[in-house]
Amino acid sequence: MIDYSQLYEGLRHIPALRGWLAELPAQVAAGLSEHRWGDLPDWRAALSGLPEITCDSTEFVDSVVIGQAGDATPEQLELLERQLRRLHPWRKGPWEVFGLHIDTEWRSDWKWERVLPHLEPLENRLVLDVGCGNGYHCWRQYGAGARRVIGIDPSAKFVAQFYALKKYIGEELPVDLLPLGIEAVPPNLRAFDTTFSMGVLYHRRSPMDHLRELRDTLRPGGQLVLETLVVDGDLGHCLVPEGRYAKMRNVWFLPTCATLESWLRKTGFANPRTVDVAPTSQGEQRRTDWMRFESLADFLDPASPDRTVEGHPAPKRAILVANAP
Structure with a gap:
């Protein structure tokens, strides 16, 4: 369903994160276990049923826009919407995907507008987003210049939502979402330039x-x-x-x-x-x-x-x- 091989290869070139590689694949496997998530086969089926659509443009600076309305045929767009709705509920967004508007519960873009003026510049930074949900803010962080963004969230459905969209955004881009909580991050890692924790502390x-x-x-x-x-x-x-x-x-x-x-x-x-x-x-x-x-x-x-x-x-x-x- 999800291929982390490019992430693993990228981490080999980041000395501060290289040590995590020894245990990370096992952590990911546990986080995406069907014993833990009984609906995981349905979410995998939603991903495997996504239509093949070529995406020629993306936007992450002022919003998250994937492709344009004319990139998909009406039949492809209908299938895309049907498969994405199998991953309901969509909490964080909004997303524009080939002209399809995913109107999420949260206007996460409003939060980002409040956060952005107070960030140290993200250009070339290594970023961790803890409890990131489906990764909306990870793409905004990448759009602000981060060189690599790693989101972590223990919900496998949010991970499935993220990779459903990354299929079109570009699987080679250095933005990934791991099915983990912060407890899985090695202690005293001291690796990231910026760490976000938004909507987590009170839980x-x-x-x-x-x-x-x-x-x-x-x-x-x-x-x-x-x-x-x-x-x-x-x-x-x-x-x-x-x-x-x-x-x-x-x-x-x-x-x-x-x-x-x-x-x-x-x-x-x-x-x-x-x-x-x-x-x-x-x-x-x-x-x-x-x-x-x-x-x-x-x-x-x-x-x-x-x-x-x-x-x-x-x-x-x-x-x-x-x-x-």
């Missing part, structure tokens, strides 16, 4: 451990880009939902920005700072034809949309940056 039972894991992926001086849910309040305050938060079971810690900056300092990061805070709007996260499950509107109290259905503050997301020691 971790131990946020300090996650921050330390992120720190250890970075070379000295490398930049961390952290995006997560926060709440209003002073230094030291943190919401720990006893039950669910916005109908999510696995939300553990929602700190204030001041608290999160303190956590970053405590785990060794230099110059942590909050660069953006924005409430999540129903325009940025919503149900679409490509994501037909519940979304933000269903997670908020209809009588008080500034609260979740459980009575917690409605989602607000912050972007913080810091540097590894």
Whole structure:
């Protein structure tokens, strides 16, 4: 279904990542195991059923556009849409694929517009994107000049979505998505110039451990880009939902920005700072034809949309940056 041989060959030429190669193929095999993912044969069938379409152009700087509307015949376009819809739900995007608009749950391009002004230049950088979903931001990072981007996400369906599109983008490009969590990254790797963790921290039972894991992926001086849910309040305050938060079971810690900056300092990061805070709007996260499950509107109290259905503050997301020691 997915061929990582070009990635493995590329890593042989990056001294800081060469040591990971000894265990990486076994990790990938475990991450794409049918024992773990019972629907994996269906996702493989969706990939193998994709039509052969020649892509003559791509765009990653201002959006993600793969090919043009005239590149595919109507029959090819119909088959393409049918196969991609077998990988529902599509969470991150949007994507334009031969004129087919994949209207994802998240307007991930809006988040990227908030992140981009605060990045150290990505030209020629080695980038890790932790919990990257289907890899939308990986392509935007590549479009911003990164020399190689490695995304990691333990969901095999997101990995299938990524490689369904990379089939047309170009399998030789140095952007890949591994079916792994951050626990699979070797400790003290200290290899990446920039590490992104966006929408992950609040899902971790131990946020300090996650921050330390992120720190250890970075070379000295490398930049961390952290995006997560926060709440209003002073230094030291943190919401720990006893039950669910916005109908999510696995939300553990929602700190204030001041608290999160303190956590970053405590785990060794230099110059942590909050660069953006924005409430999540129903325009940025919503149900679409490509994501037909519940979304933000269903997670908020209809009588008080500034609260979740459980009575917690409605989602607000912050972007913080810091540097590894």
